[in-house]
Amino acid sequence: MWVKVEPRQEASRRVIYATPVLAVGLTVLSGYFLFLFLGLAPAKTLYHFLISPTLTFYGWSELCVKAGPLVLIASGLAIGFRANVWNIGAEGQLTLGAVGAGGVALAFWGESGLWILPLMCLAGILGGMLYAAIPAFLKTRYEVSEILTSLMLTYVATLALGILVYGPWRDPMGFNFPQTRMFSDSALLPLILDGTRMHLGILVTLAVAVAAWMMMARTVIGFQIKVVGLAPAAARFAGFSRNRTVWFSLLLSGGLAGLAGTFEIAGPIGQLVPHLTPGYGFTAIIVAFLGRLHPLGIIASGFLMAISYNGGEIAQVEDRLPQAATGVFQGMLLFYLLACDFLSRYRIRLAATRREASPS
């Protein structure tokens, strides 16, 4: 027996857009059996997991709150992925961005002014960019894989945040809890709808997604990113610098992750705590791929991932589904997506005889 992997002639556009749908379908199907084996009522649990989060207006507003950071981060990552720059460390850049913005909020604690929020955003973006600059430097100078460096730096970032909130930045009135003071009102994002947690950052995120689309479709830098990602040798021949593209992609995705971190602490959280997100920086990778690296797709897949977070919580309460189920769902989704992508581009053939086999 001989397993052969052959490229397919032509993956049609329809197939490219059908694979995410197929992947979602397979994930739901697998989820059904997963819940069955866990001894739960699969249909009811799936209902809580996938449908319940979307039944109320408040539910939708919460999906926006969750989808916001995912879409913001994924928009940046997707641009890097197009350039073949694999920033896996958005979680760390988000954390450092939050540290920068949180530092500003704490430094001007008790003061008020319209300049505090913009300054926090600036500090957040810079924090994320500086942290992404490390893998960029190592990649362009020493050819170190940015996949490894950006991923490992994530854990460094989490520990650095821990030092701050357990140490110097701990709330003096906080009964020794590892968290900073609650930020002053001037350091908090205004809400865009009363009675919800939807904040100004969500509108900014929408604007960023549209701007990202404009950049990829209409600008020279977008053109350069596509060329460098699709054909590095042709890019070099035509005079597009790979190193500049690496720097640009990492700084952009790092900055947006830092901004997402800023929005989290200036929005729903309102202070710095040891664990800022349920892994938005990593989930955003799935969001980017599920959305076909396209801004509109990213918005849609951001909502789907938000459902998996919020639905996971509902099912946890209603059906005693373990919290890890959310992670399993997200993991399965990425797995099926990559598998469907692969099978849409290659076919696997089992050949009974080897080519050019010959008698001895």
Added chain:
Amino acid sequence: MTGGEVVLRLEKITKRFGDLVANDEVTLELRRGELLALLGENGAGKTTLMNILFGHYTADSGQVSVFGRPLPPGQPRAAIEAGIGMVHQHFALANNLSVLENVIAGTESILRPRSDRAHARAKLAGIAERFGLTVDPDARVGELSVGERQRVEILKALYRDARILILDEPTAVLTHQEAERLYRTLRGMAAKGLSLIFISHKLHEVLAAADRVTVLRGGKVVAERPAAGTSRDELAELMIGRRVARPVRDQRAPGPVVMTADGVDVVGGGVKRLSGISFTLRAGETLGIIGVAGNGQAFLGELVSGLARPGAGRFELLGEAVTAPGPRRFVAAGVGRVPEDRNANGAVAEMTVWENAVLERIRERRFSVAGLVKRAAGRAFARTVVERFDVRGGGPDTPIRLLSGGNMQKLILGRSLETAPRILIAAQPTRGLDEGAVVAIHAEILAARRAGTAVLLISEDLDEILELADRVQAIVKGRLSPDIPIEEADPRRLGLMMAGLWNETTDAA
């Protein structure tokens, strides 16, 4: 030689791929001791036919018989057992094994406790002796020359008792001398009773080597001629399906010097890739650089395209020393560039025709303002190039990967020529292209030269150099020979120069 028994017979072979008819009722006969050339452009169906014969594809209809017995379709093993051997254009050899190990690989069951080397060695020596295919059986394949590797491939087939040998573009990677030697060997093999088919699109080789020529066009056999009873012009016309006027280079006096290298080194990856090369390029003339693949052409191409930094020596572009090169700087200075590997370097397969047309110039004001791409201008430019250079297969918004190699190359050449460059760098401009595209590309290069462009033509193809160049230099192991005028060049002398023997040739001349 054509009076022998029929050893191989393909009868009314038809093969369709979707709507495309790759082979349309192809009938072909090969006799014992015959050397048959299968001639046709890319896409004429030669390779499909051979793949059917060898069992890699199954024909939709038709019958293959070997030595009078029908061959079961779709079984490579049956083809080998029937005595058919195939030598592919791209060798399938393990570089870190010896010649003997390569030859016997796959012929013994892996369950045997030990291989019978002595027996294999004797058999190989016998075959090598009989057909004049001398290769040291203990040499590592990685250390052999390309010509020797090809001999190993042939030995592999003969070791498996092939009596019918099929060679796919066997001279694509050989020098003139090596090709002549190969054809002498093949003739010798035919004289000893083997039957051979070789696939080619090189007309002069077909005429010189084959007994009989079968011409395929559009999947059909359009003609069969004895090699002695046809001509180059007739074969070209049969192959392309229309009369082709080969462009002719006219005499003209060269203009001012536009590019010079004087003792230039190029270092890549810590190794000296070009050492002390010197050349002078003048407006309105074509300087040909001939050489066997892998002798530094790629680095020369990088140097003159603005990608590689000149080390020692002096490299001048339009009278100014180049110290900090760059593709954009060269393009802006009026250097049109056709890269050696059009698929990897020349074009971005997934992008459209217009995006590829403006690839090198997207930052110029005509194609972008304030970082925004002027898509309409890009499309208009692409449309002009497509029309002027007869690029077929799609408009500005077609992905370039859907174009044939020849049309892609026309676009790459056209995007440079459309801007009337002062210098044109053409590296292997017709490699792998069919005759029709070759003629079109050659005509454009000659037209550019006539318009006063200085052309640097880097090529492995002797015919191309002889047809286009005014002066020739050979590149061997990163060094350049002195130049000779084309009037003094012939295949024999160029072959010697390509082997690095230019001192002898100048002494002789």
